[in-house]
Amino acid sequence: LRSLLLSPTLGPPLAVAGRWSPWTPVLACGPLKTEQERAGRVRPSYSCFWKKPLARVRMAPGGTMPPCAPHLMFRRPGLAAPAPHAVVPPPAAAGMDKEDGERRLRLSDLEWLADLGEGASGVVTKVRLRGTAGPAFALKVAHYPDDTDAGREQDEVLRRACGAGPPSPYVVRCHAVLRGEGGEPACLLELMDAGSLHDVLRRRGGLPEPALAEVAARCALGLAHLHARGVAHLDLKPDNLLASARGDVKIADFGVSRIFSRADGHQRSTRVSVAVGTTAYMSPERFAPNAQAGPRGACAADVWSLGVTVLELFLGHRPVLPAERTPSWKMLKEAICYGDPPSVPDSASASAELRGFVAACVQKDPRRRATVPQLLAHPFVARRDVEASRRALLEIIVETI
Numbered sequence: 386l387r388s389l390l391l392s393p394t395l396g397p398p399l400a401v402a403g404r405w406s407p408w409t410p411v412l413a414c415g416p417l418k419t420e421q422e423r424a425g426r427v428r429p430s431y432s433c434f435w436k437k438p439l440a441r442v443r444m445a446p447g448g449t450m451p452p453c454a455p456h457l458m459f460r461r462p463g464l465a466a467p468a469p470h471a472v473v474p475p476p477a478a479a480g481m482d483k484e485d486g487e488r489r490l491r492l493s494d495l496e497w498l499a500d501l502g503e504g505a506s507g508v509v510t511k512v513r514l515r516g517t518a519g520p521a522f523a524l525k526v527a528h529y530p531d532d533t534d535a536g537r538e539q540d541e542v543l544r545r546a547c548g549a550g551p552p553s554p555y556v557v558r559c560h561a562v563l564r565g566e567g568g569e570p571a572c573l574l575e576l577m578d579a580g581s582l583h584d585v586l587r588r589r590g591g592l593p594e595p596a597l598a599e600v601a602a603r604c605a606l607g608l609a610h611l612h613a614r615g616v617a618h619l620d621l622k623p624d625n626l627l628a629s630a631r632g633d634v635k636i637a638d639f640g641v642s643r644i645f646s647r648a649d650g651h652q653r654s655t656r657v658s659v660a661v662g663t664t665a666y667m668s669p670e671r672f673a674p675n676a677q678a679g680p681r682g683a684c685a686a687d688v689w690s691l692g693v694t695v696l697e698l699f700l701g702h703r704p705v706l707p708a709e710r711t712p713s714w715k716m717l718k719e720a721i722c723y724g725d726p727p728s729v730p731d732s733a734s735a736s737a738e739l740r741g742f743v744a745a746c747v748q749k750d751p752r753r754r755a756t757v758p759q760l761l762a763h764p765f766v767a768r769r770d771v772e773a774s775r776r777a778l779l780e781i782i783v784e785t786i
């Protein structure tokens with residue numbers, strides 16, 4: 386940190402290089418100016434501290450410093466909090482007044498319990514309704530407000546995928562979208578208390594087939610739910626499959642998801658950009674410049690990612706290139722677009738059903754790729770012993786928590 390500013394008391398809002406909320410706790414921040422940043426190639430970064438580093442925030446080019454991440458306010462109980470709004474009614478299970486239409490859930494209604502993690506787009510904390518012993522939730526607060534069309538599409542994606550209507554048991558529920566003082570979205574999510582399947586892989590290696598068949602079935606059912614609501618996930622991977630100690634595995638993280646059918650009186654299909662997502666899980670057609678797809682192509686993109694995910698969960702490492710290499714985007718593109726599709730190695734002890742399931746997903750021509758309904762009817766999923774598969778999955782999750 387080049388400069389460091391500390392304010393141990395509430396006092397006036399810290400004005401460093403921009404707007405900080407009045408409830409900003411003890412905060413130290415300073416621009417990190419590397420050669421690259423000075424040359425304008427990288428956005429300046431700032432770090433926030435409350436006894437220990439809490440968040441690293443990036444400043445939009447030419448913009449003001451974003452307000453302090455709202456979860457920090459939980460460290461200063463009793464302070465006046467901003468008044469964000471909910472666009473989805475609060476969870477009844479959390480004891481909110483359902484009858485009172487005026488009562489809106491606010492960030493200040495929630496109290497911080499623990500940090501859960503931080504990703505590229507936001508910070509996730511464990512919270513519950515202040516002053517209750519009620520259920521805990523996950524609160525994902527974006528680093529930035531986003532009032533662009535993409536930001537508005539995000540709200541609609543969440544509403545369709547996991548907000549409004551009957552919830553899917555295979556998709557992480559979003560109970561409410563609140564706003565921080567600076568307008569940054571804060572999603573109140575169902576808490577998945579056993580981490581991601583990526584964590585499970587790191588701790589124990591690949592999954593045995595019965596558990597894997599259960600994961601494949603749940604993912605396919607989750608995709609069926611999303612696709613029926615006109616949403617393509619576009620970032621399916623083990624990191625975005627969250628587990629609970631009850632043995633559930635659900636699809637999460639709609640950060641790059643797209644809506645391929647609009648409801649404006651009647652359903653209207655649109656083409657969406659599919660050149661987004663995590664490279665190692667992207668299908669060959671998504672590497673084309675400005676790659677776009679209609680509903681069928683967008684769904685086929687998710688099917689490829691599901692195939693790669695199932696293969697990774699079986700092998701215990703990413704399948705596209707050897708495990709010991711950290712491939713660049715170019716290497717991945719070449720392997721995915723010009724190499725053979727990823728497959729279960731001949732040397733591996735795997736059933737014909739698993740091999741067939743993966744092969745059906747990773748057809749390079751999206752028109753020849755299996756559809757989600759076909760995957761649900763595939764013997765690997767449809768003929769699994771459901772009870773034994775669920776038990777195997779639950780045991781693995783509990784053992785690796």
Ligand SMILES: Nc1ncnc2c1ncn2[C@@H]1O[C@H](COP(=O)(O)OP(=O)(O)OP(=O)(O)O)[C@@H](O)[C@H]1O
Nearest residue numbers: 501502503504505506507509523574575576577638
């Ligand atoms: N509903 C949830 N319950 C429990 N933990 C969660 C939940 N949602 C996210 N997390 C955890 O929070 C961390 C960050 O979440 P996530 O990866 O979704 O953030 P992100 O900003 O979208 O990341 P990226 O863009 O890098 O994928 C992860 O470790 C994830 O497991």
